[in-house]
Structures are given as C-alpha cells and as structure tokens.
Amino acid sequence: MNDPENPPDEHNLKPTRRKADRPDEIVQAAMEVFLQVGFARAKVTDIARKAGAAKGTVYLYFTTKDHLFEAVVRRFIGPMLNQMDAYVSNFKGTSRELLSGAILICYEQLADNPTRRAILRIMISEGHRFPGLVEIYHRDVVSAALNTMRRIIDRGVRSGEFRPTAAKDFPQVIVGPVMMSAIWKLTFDNIAPIDISKVAESHLDLLFEGLLA
Amino acid sequence: MNDPENPPDEHNLKPTRRKADRPDEIVQAAMEVFLQVGFARAKVTDIARKAGAAKGTVYLYFTTKDHLFEAVVRRFIGPMLNQMDAYVSNFKGTSRELLSGAILICYEQLADNPTRRAILRIMISEGHRFPGLVEIYHRDVVSAALNTMRRIIDRGVRSGEFRPTAAKDFPQVIVGPVMMSAIWKLTFDNIAPIDISKVAESHLDLLFEGLLA
DNA sequence: TTATATACTGACTTTCGAGTCATTAAAGCG
DNA sequence: CGCTTTAATGACTCGAAAGTCAGTATATAA
Structure with a gap:
C-alpha cells in the first residue's frame, strides 16, 4: 500500500477534507436537542442551527433523522x-x-x-x-x-x-x-x-x- | 321535575344524554393507543376508531390531543x-x-x-x-x-x-x-x-x- | 307527523416539519 | 487566473396528522 513510487490512494490526505469533523459537530448538537425536547419533537433545522450549519448539511452526512438518532446513541453509549x-x-x-x-x-x-x-x-x-x-x-x-x-x-x-x-x-x-x-x-x-x-x-x-x- | 304545568329547569334530565359515557370510552381507547405507540406517534383518528367513533367526536369532548392526554393520565393515576x-x-x-x-x-x-x-x-x-x-x-x-x-x-x-x-x-x-x-x-x-x-x-x-x- | 335539539360524522383546511435539489461558495490544481 | 471538484445552502415539495365545520342522523317534544 505505501509503495513509494506510486502514491498510495491519492485521496487519502491531500484533500484535507475541509470539514472531517462536521458529522461529530452535528451529532453533538443533536444530542443537546434530543436531551431538551426528546426525539419526536426535535427539529432537524434546530439541530443544524445549533451545529452552525444548514438543514441540508445534516442530510449530507445522515440520510434520515432516524439514522442521525442512531448515530447519536452509538456515539454516547460508547465511552460509558x-x-x-x-x-x-x-x-x-x-x-x-x-x-x-x-x-x-x-x-x-x-x-x-x-x-x-x-x-x-x-x-x-x-x-x-x-x-x-x-x-x-x-x-x-x-x-x-x-x-x-x-x-x-x-x-x-x-x-x-x-x-x-x-x-x-x-x-x-x-x-x-x-x-x-x-x-x-x-x-x-x-x-x-x-x-x-x-x-x-x-x-x-x-x-x-x-x-x- | 315531572310537575306538568311548569317543567323545572327543562334541560336537566330530559335530554337523557344518549352517550354520557362517550368520554370514558375515548379515554380508555386513548390509553391503549398511548400504551402501544406513545403520545407523539398516537393518531387521534386511531384513538377514535378504537373507541368506535369518528375523529370529530373526540374533539367534541376534548379540545386538544394534549387535553385528552391529560384526561387519560388523571383517569389512570387515580385508582392506583x-x-x-x-x-x-x-x-x-x-x-x-x-x-x-x-x-x-x-x-x-x-x-x-x-x-x-x-x-x-x-x-x-x-x-x-x-x-x-x-x-x-x-x-x-x-x-x-x-x-x-x-x-x-x-x-x-x-x-x-x-x-x-x-x-x-x-x-x-x-x-x-x-x-x-x-x-x-x-x-x-x-x-x-x-x-x-x-x-x-x-x-x-x-x-x-x-x-x- | 312535523319541528327542534342534540350527537355524531368525515371530508376539508391548515400547519408543520422531514427530506430534496438547483444553486452558490470555496478549495485545490495546473 | 480559469477549470473542476467538493461542501454547503435554504427555498421548495410533499405527506402526515391536528383540528374544523357544514351537513346527517337520531331522539324527544308537541
């Protein structure tokens, strides 16, 4: 993989994803909103705003409100x-x-x-x-x-x-x-x-x- | 009350409310639905159907889904x-x-x-x-x-x-x-x-x- | 039997929010 | 600098469900 003459998987480091940490910001914000109002009454727009993004951005990383929810739970159960x-x-x-x-x-x-x-x-x-x-x-x-x-x-x-x-x-x-x-x-x-x-x-x-x- | 010449307070008994127990039927049905799917996902239409009534009937007795919810909780907390x-x-x-x-x-x-x-x-x-x-x-x-x-x-x-x-x-x-x-x-x-x-x-x-x- | 009041109905209106997508902004690259 | 690719946006669509109300059915009264 790290064959020197043939730069391995050139997309790996270079593009320096401007926002590799967007997902986690969103998950974090979502947690706060869920905490306050529960899943059903949480609005994706609010979550986005709290994460400093627009609604569309949330759907760039999570296909569904349900999926976002899953991500939140997994994320916070982990280090327990x-x-x-x-x-x-x-x-x-x-x-x-x-x-x-x-x-x-x-x-x-x-x-x-x-x-x-x-x-x-x-x-x-x-x-x-x-x-x-x-x-x-x-x-x-x-x-x-x-x-x-x-x-x-x-x-x-x-x-x-x-x-x-x-x-x-x-x-x-x-x-x-x-x-x-x-x-x-x-x-x-x-x-x-x-x-x-x-x-x-x-x-x-x-x-x-x-x-x- | 059966004074013939001067019917006292004519609204009191006569109409014999065809359904004085409708409210309770509805509350009962609502409890079942809330139990199954929780408040947020409970549909008033479903509650009505389960109570053998139409949606409008529910709103005849309870001004709001929230109010219905309150009635349910009060009703079932009581005899505890x-x-x-x-x-x-x-x-x-x-x-x-x-x-x-x-x-x-x-x-x-x-x-x-x-x-x-x-x-x-x-x-x-x-x-x-x-x-x-x-x-x-x-x-x-x-x-x-x-x-x-x-x-x-x-x-x-x-x-x-x-x-x-x-x-x-x-x-x-x-x-x-x-x-x-x-x-x-x-x-x-x-x-x-x-x-x-x-x-x-x-x-x-x-x-x-x-x-x- | 007709008139009136009451109980009920469910099609309709309205609101709200999830999910989409055409468009814009920015970054990388030669 | 242009050209291309990627990140982000938010106005828009669309479905779902709360809440309304004009109309129907039934009961009681006269």
Whole structure:
C-alpha cells in the first residue's frame, strides 16, 4: 500500500477534507436537542442551527433523522463504562470496599451525569422504535454493569465476606436504587430534589448491613 | 321535575344524554393507543376508531390531543394505590412482614401491571411537557408510596425490630429495585426477561439481612 | 307527523416539519 | 487566473396528522 513510487490512494490526505469533523459537530448538537425536547419533537433545522450549519448539511452526512438518532446513541453509549472494569480488575482491598466503589461509579456514571441520564430516558421512551439500539445499550451498558456486579459478589462470597444470596442472580436488586435515582433526577427533581450522594450513602449502608436490628 | 304545568329547569334530565359515557370510552381507547405507540406517534383518528367513533367526536369532548392526554393520565393515576393504606393501617404482625407485604404490593402495582408501567413510561418520556401531570403523579403515587414506607420503617424502628438507618429519609433506596424492575420490563424484557417474583424475593432477603456474612 | 335539539360524522383546511435539489461558495490544481 | 471538484445552502415539495365545520342522523317534544 505505501509503495513509494506510486502514491498510495491519492485521496487519502491531500484533500484535507475541509470539514472531517462536521458529522461529530452535528451529532453533538443533536444530542443537546434530543436531551431538551426528546426525539419526536426535535427539529432537524434546530439541530443544524445549533451545529452552525444548514438543514441540508445534516442530510449530507445522515440520510434520515432516524439514522442521525442512531448515530447519536452509538456515539454516547460508547465511552460509558470502560472505567469500571479497570477499577475492578486491579483492586486489592476488601470486597465490601470494592463493591462500594463500583456502586459509587454507577451513581456517578448514570445518575449524576446529565448526558447519560438523557440516554437512559431515550432508551425508555423511544426504545420500542429502535430495538437494535436497545440491544446495544443492554449489551454494552446494562449487561456489562450487571456482570461486573456479579463478579464482585462472587469474589466476596468466595472470600467468605458476603453471604451466598440470590443477589448474584439478580444484580438488578443491587443497582436498583441507582436506577431510581436517575429516574428521579429526570422526572421529579424540580418538584422534590434529592441529594444523590446521601442516597448513595444510605444505599450502601442498607445493602451491607440490612435493615434488621 | 315531572310537575306538568311548569317543567323545572327543562334541560336537566330530559335530554337523557344518549352517550354520557362517550368520554370514558375515548379515554380508555386513548390509553391503549398511548400504551402501544406513545403520545407523539398516537393518531387521534386511531384513538377514535378504537373507541368506535369518528375523529370529530373526540374533539367534541376534548379540545386538544394534549387535553385528552391529560384526561387519560388523571383517569389512570387515580385508582392506583388506595389498596396500600388500608393494608398498612390494620396490620397486626411484625414490621418485617408489614414491609414485605407493602413492597410486594409495589411490585404488583408498578412492575407487574402493564397499564401502570405505561403511565410510568409516559411520565418519564413526556413529563417535561406536562409539569402539572408530573406533580399529580408525584403527589398521588410516588410521594404517597414513599410516605407509607417511611411510616412502616418508623414503626419497625420504634418497636426495636429495625436498625435506625438513614433509610427513613430515603425510602427511594428501599423501593429502588421495584423501579428497576418496572423499567426493565418496559425496556429490556424481550432481550433478557426477568422473573419479577424472584427479583422481589431476592430483594426482600437482601433488604432485611444485608449482604455481609 | 312535523319541528327542534342534540350527537355524531368525515371530508376539508391548515400547519408543520422531514427530506430534496438547483444553486452558490470555496478549495485545490495546473 | 480559469477549470473542476467538493461542501454547503435554504427555498421548495410533499405527506402526515391536528383540528374544523357544514351537513346527517337520531331522539324527544308537541
């Protein structure tokens, strides 16, 4: 390919695409608009304007509003929880500390972060129209997080720190309050705001110690 | 009223409104359609057809699609958790049993019931456009349920059965897994179905006993 | 039976926004 | 500088669905 006498694929670098980053600008703008008004009420014109372009430009890069939507979701799902695995793998302390940390990361990643919350809302409200996206979200985010939880619980059980409970089979129970917090922020926060860090604290206490005296 | 010589307020009963129950038929039909396709993609014509009427008829009773939507939500929020209070008030057993029962009712009412789940989805996805509805939902459903939880926890703490935890201040933590189950059913159930009764069981075990050995 | 009021209808009007495309502007290149 | 290719534009088309209303059907009253 990089045969010197015969400049390889001459279009590669030279044209210096004036705007190779237009697509991402548009995706970014689209995310903001979807966040504010949801998919159905988002106008392509508005997205374009926010990206500093005209409507036609959007259709230069995305064939359809639906496709643009897909691109947005893929783009923002991607960098979601690489953090977690790294954290878990090289951890040395007790399983309690480990699980606490992991759960706190979940709060940070899902409940605290407006963009991630927006994705969640989108999945819930627009999900049935885009089954492919839901699948990706499930695999890359939900399932991934739950599996991490499972691993940690296993670690704790094997070390004798944790009781062998059914929690391993239903990590949903463990992260349930995180989901609750995210939904709350999305929906009820202007009526009755909650302090996520306090919720998290209470969550961890209850999770480990239980409610009984 | 059947005074022959001077018919009192002649409009009152006589016309025998041929269809006093039309509005409710329409609301019912609207709920079904909203449940299937969401608010934005629901067509008034479809709602009308499903109610066995023509589009014009809908606008005879509801000035706007938005108003119809409001009517639907109000109608279905209403009879949501009267069950709970009755249950709690005349309960005699241990607080653990009481709380277990209350939580199971929550699962039944929110996670198991398709209509209630639909309302939840609507609140999450359409909420910002209808702040009044969210407020009602919060007051009549969410806040009501959380307060019941608080009362039960208090009862348990006073009787010495429960530890005095911060859970009383954040009952969200306690019902979090219920919310998670509802969302799961709404969003991921065809990818990875869950058995709600098993989730509930695991939830209760963990809640009372905690995770630690 | 006729007159009048009420319930209902669905063809029509209007609005709105997704998607197109002829045109313009700019960049690269000899 | 022209010539060509590529990026971008926004006025326009077109379909879809909300909302209207003149007209029809049915019931009650007289």
